[in-house]
Amino acid sequence: xxxxxxxxxxxxxxxxxxxxxxxxxxxxxxxxxxxxxxxxxxxxxxxxxxxxxxxxxxxxxxxx
Numbered sequence: 001x002x003x004x005x006x007x008x009x010x011x012x013x014x015x016x017x018x019x020x021x022x023x024x025x026x027x028x029x030x031x032x033x034x035x036x037x038x039x040x041x042x043x044x045x046x047x048x049x050x051x052x053x054x055x056x057x058x059x060x061x062x063x064x
């Protein structure tokens with residue numbers, strides 16, 4: 001796959017989200033909100049990756 005700036009930024013964002021999740025769980029003892037932050041923050045990259053392999057422009061737009 002060729003280099004994609006948006007995907008790279010989403011990957012770095014996901015790493016930061018995972019670190020935030022760890023901080024919230026370990027230091028703040030917050031489990032419910034931190035799990036939702038983890039799921040929503042890491043899904044960005046998954047949606048971008050799905051969009052990159054879309055079958056059509058409409059499919060791409062629906063995934064992005």
